[in-house]
Amino acid sequence: YVTIQLPVEDLKDPLPPQWRCYMSPQGRRYYVNTTNNETTWERPSSTPGTPKMSLRHKNSLPAGTTVLFVCHDSNNCPINCPPRGALSLYHFSLSFSPSPLSQINCVTFPSLACMPEQQLLKPNEWSYCDYFWSDKRDTQGNGCITGFEVLLQKQLKGKQMQKEMAEFIRERIKIEEEYAKNLSKLSQIPLASQEEGTLGEAWAQLKKSLADEAEVHLKFSSKLQSEVEKPFLTFRENFKKDMKRFDHHISDLRKQLVGRYASVEKARKALADRQKELELKTQQLEIKLSNKIEEDIKKARRKSTQAGDDLMRCVDLYNQSQSKWFEEMVTTSLELERLEVERVEMIRQHLCQYTTLRHETDMFNQSTMEPVDKLLQCVDPCKDRELWVRENKTGEIRPVDVEI
DSSP states (O other): OOEEOOOOOOOSSOOOTTEEEEEOTTSOEEEEETTTOEEESSOOOSSSSOOTTEEEOOOSSOSOEEEEEEOSOGGGOTTOOSSTTTOSEEEEEEOOOOOSEEEETTEEEEOGGGOOOOOOSSTTTTOGGGSOOSOEEOTTSSSEEOHHHHHHHHHHHHHHHHHHHHHHHHHHHHHHHHHHHHHHHHHTOOTTTTOOHHHHHHHHHHHHHHHHHHHHHHHHHHHHIIIIIHHHHHHHHHHHHHHHHHHHHHHHHHHHHHHHHHHHHHHHHHHHHHHHHHHHHHHHHHHSOOHHHHHHHHHHHHHHHHHHHHHHHHHHHHHHHHHHHHHHHHHHHHHHHHHHHHHHHHHHHHHHHHHHHHHHHHHHHHHHHHHHHHHHHHOOHHHHHHHHHHHHOOOSOOOOOOOO
8 A cells, every 4th residue: 555645625515524525546536524434425415414325434543644545456455445446545534643763863763752661682781782872972063973983982992092001011111121221230330349258248249139130120021021012912903903894894884774764765755756646646637537637647556656665675675774784783792892801801911910020020139139138147247357367467476565
């Protein structure tokens, strides 16, 4: 069935207020009571009452807007049209309730006025796949961004944060390398190298410990680079590729959806034009019976039917595109969710590795200082004096006074 509005009235002789006159394609007048939806071939009189030979049809919807059905087979008509050949245009009244669907940026959503309760895809998880279907205005208020773009922005921000973390680790590596270089340089300075005894040994060990500590910090910086900074950058590059792939894929599907919606609107307009053309031809037949007009009505009906078929095809293609977009949105948003969890967990693990390496560095630094600590505990001024005396003594005989 193809519907058109047909507010046609009998202009020659006024009918009772509740009655309207319509014309069949065969040029025969019939009448519809807009109050009780009764239909008859016989013209109603101006006196109160229901005409004879009425064919009454009660539809299941409330009374309201008049709609015309173009019936292709009245013998099998689900609304009980008169026998085939007698009446192929049949009127009854409808009252349209609020549309159960609404279009927002070429995406079909349930109307808020009559939206059934929707179950979340992943209840109690605050999953990406449940909360980013609508578009929102951008922060500058210049336009709208899709919910998926909001998700992508979050992921791209995370990628940027990971890059900055890698830069932080790189700075830490530079500091360690510079520190190690300075420690090594300091260990080779000959200052106080002439100190002797147990204190001299402790001083020499302290200087050696600087070289050992420099080596520890070089190893620490090397491990930071291979075990923290490099994984950060590698994961970031892979993450970047995934984001680009997802962005292009969903964007292409959304563009296809917009194109299909435009086709639906174009087909809807074409159908409306064909319906108006059919209505005009029907009105012309009412005013003047002619074979040409009847033939024009048949052509107009075929065009209207074709336009209706085109609209159905466009709607079907649109629904297919929206279904594909919906499926990809769910799977891709869940993939983004997985990647975000993976990113955070990867960073956590490698920061834990950083702290482990730092503890190991402190432990190694402590080990380099242990010999120094032991030698400092052994510093003995008396022993040092003894050793020095033994090595540098010039004689043990003391001078005495001269006797007279």
